[in-house]
Amino acid sequence: MNTFNRITDFSIVTLFITNVWIILFTNILTFLSYLYPPTTNSQLLRPISFPNPFKIPLYLLLTITFVIIIWVFNTVKNHSNPNQVKPGETRNLLLKLFFLIILLYLFFSKLGSYPMAHEYYPYALRPDKTIYNLVVFSYLLSIAFIIFELSIIYRFIKRSLLISTFYFLLIALVIAFFTFEARFPISGHDYSFFFGPILEIANGKTIYTDIPIQHGFLSILSMAFLYKLLSLKLFYLPAIIWLLYIIQYFLTFYLILRISKSIGLALIGLFSIINLNYFSLSELPVSYPQIGPMRWLPSLLTIFLLYKLKKIDNKILLTAVAFLSLWFIDAGISLVLGYLLTIFIFCLVGNIDIKRAIKTILLLCLNLIIIITVINILHLLFGYKLIKLGNIFHTLQKYTSLGIAQLPIPNQTYFWLVMLIYFASLIYFFKTSYKNKKTIQVGDASGRDQSGWQSWKGSHQRAEFFQPSAGSSTGGKETTGRIHFDSTILLFSANLMFFTSIYYLGRAHPHNLFNISSLPILTLFLLLGNTINYLNPLKKIILFIFIFSLFIIYPVLMRKISLSEMIIVKLKRLTQGQIFKTEMDEILTKRYSKELSLINKYLKESGVAIIHNDDTYLLYLTKKKNLLDANPQVGIDTKDDLAQAIDNFAKECPEKVAVDCSVFAKCQQYVGINQSGFYPGSLILLAVEKQCRIKYQPVECTKQLCIAQKK
């Protein structure tokens, strides 16, 4: 009964705090949005912004305030009321259950409808709907079968390094099978923000100094390095993304397995993430590089490194945090902030003192400075310019302060689940860290290594958070250290989840809930993994069935049509042959062969200006240098962007340029491979004509492109 009581108490506290947080957040945000309504910005070339300067600061401030309040309450409670169940406490169980039901009702009423439930965009609805049931049934059956089989295999294999390695390889193969997209399809728009900068850097331009970057820093630099020095084919980038997906999902599985020691939970966790983060999206996720591992893998890697290195202030971990934070700018900022918040909370609970915390932060800064210096030195050695560090935040600033492509967060959203997981993890951490301290103080009078978890050597014993602890039979330094170490991993994961979720907060489109889902699901499963061991086998099986229904069956049913169509597309691609050969070269050659001939006929110089919706792909085909300092041009959102893009062009003002034919009204406006709804071609042409004080007139056109000459 004690265990049940503790679970009820834990749930009540978590739900209470989360509900209050949601009420305050939504009300304060509404009030601020009303008092300071969004305004248009004259810098923008089109009205695509929805700025809300309060959303992210409020999210951060309110949550940090709540973290401190939880800590204060926890400290006060622990000092005034030792963590023991009072004799009369069980009598209040009915009252507690009643309160729990009310809190659950209030919480669920704030979630609204399931994100994109029963939507089928961009697919057409089939007249015969039985195919959806058939596909979904086969999909669920396959997952259940794989989980069952892999669990059985795991139980019977010997725990040797070699066999474990084979088993993990098998898991990686399963992930590879589920996430493989034959012929590596791409979304022209999303990939242009990677291909464009890679091409520009390979052609000698310096990242940020000469060319603006939408997403990455080290990600783009490393791809440019692979492309230029190792002759990686550009359109095999989706294959790299696929490999990164395998690593990301494998790390998730590995962490859940190591923390929970439960293969069942780890496999259900793995397929929950694949199901929500991959198959719940509308289109093949590998086609959209910015939503997948490019953004989230650095966080996963640092959690994995913390697991391996055991110490939050380990120097290798610090270097990794600094290095990985430069991989993808916004995700990197989240990574650093998540790390700093973990250090802050460690200070609060007394796991590390302020001196050690400051030293850690300074070391992190030093690592960042060293890495940036090394990158700059390498740039100079390879003949590039120094990187203008101020420009690193340019795109981020565009999105946050100007509010480009931002969407308001609805009052009812499944995003609140992220906050529930966050507060649950925090409360669990505070409670276990207090317990840990208490037990260590009793067990280790010498006061050596108060953080305890550093000394963990892989004990298989588990102390249970939901079991009575003081003087418990499972007590002892190793076990307590272990439980605290596990909850440290949980805390770090929760903090990273908290910051990376800002991605949804900015652009609160329902599909972004699936994009950000990997860290919340991992954190939730780590929390379950921390607490699952008190259950007997039957209860575990019931829990597994419940989790499987909640995270696999229910989402599949909600996204039945879209998911079925995605699987059908995947299977069709697999049957078309040459599955490892990229399709992009064929598509491009077929679409732009005439345009390529035209450009080669008229533009003989090594540097060309192609003012076109598909500038990235045409530049790739022509293998010429870009005279404009923007690639892709659809990334030109503001007057500043435009001025920077044409700055170098205006110095040369070439005799001839290639221009999208719709700009000269020589053809209808069309959607290119980029598929962007907005292309500022006319504005670019006007700007260069004004700057060069000339007029370009078309001399020869195809159905997609004109060659224009100075008049």
Next chain:
Amino acid sequence: MYQTTMYSPKKVAFFTANILVVSLALGSLIIFRPYSFVDNDKAKVICVESGASFDIGPNFIYTLEDKLDSFNDQKARKLCQYNIIRDYGNTYQTPDKVNYQFKPVYTKDSSWGDAILIALTILSLGILLVKLSKYTLNLRNTIFILILGIVLFFLFIKKPANIIFCQRQIAQKVVNFKNSAFKGGVIPIPEDDQHIKSIIKPLYEKCLQGR
């Protein structure tokens, strides 16, 4: 716990803080009480002749009450007649007769459960205060604090709480429309801003009067 003199400044401050906590908790019940309003993102106008259905908010038509006022009624008529929106310059003539049906979709903001949760949160701050202080509360003192808290609420808190409630309501309705209209990005709508400004005051007065 140790005894102090009956009217020590610390003790007075402790009791005052607790009385304030009780009255603020009651005030929060007023501030966060639920109300329903027309969701401008989901409410529709259905054109009588063509049968076409339009979401009102994304088409810059809105209501902060239960029905469309004359300003928005004109917009709805033009939308059904000419298939146009944002004709602020009155380029098109408004059709004489109502040519649409307004289908409001109501949504509820907050709940009594939410209001009670906030009240409990404020009360738990009081409990924290008790735990952090060196004083204890017996039954007599608790009743004394509760009664004074209720008196303080009726004398000083209820009215400002009601004002905040009405401001919260208006803020929610206006933001609901703007979030719905600006989905594709913010554009200047000075005519609508002016109109909203003109209807807010009577709406606010009405709310304060409890209508």
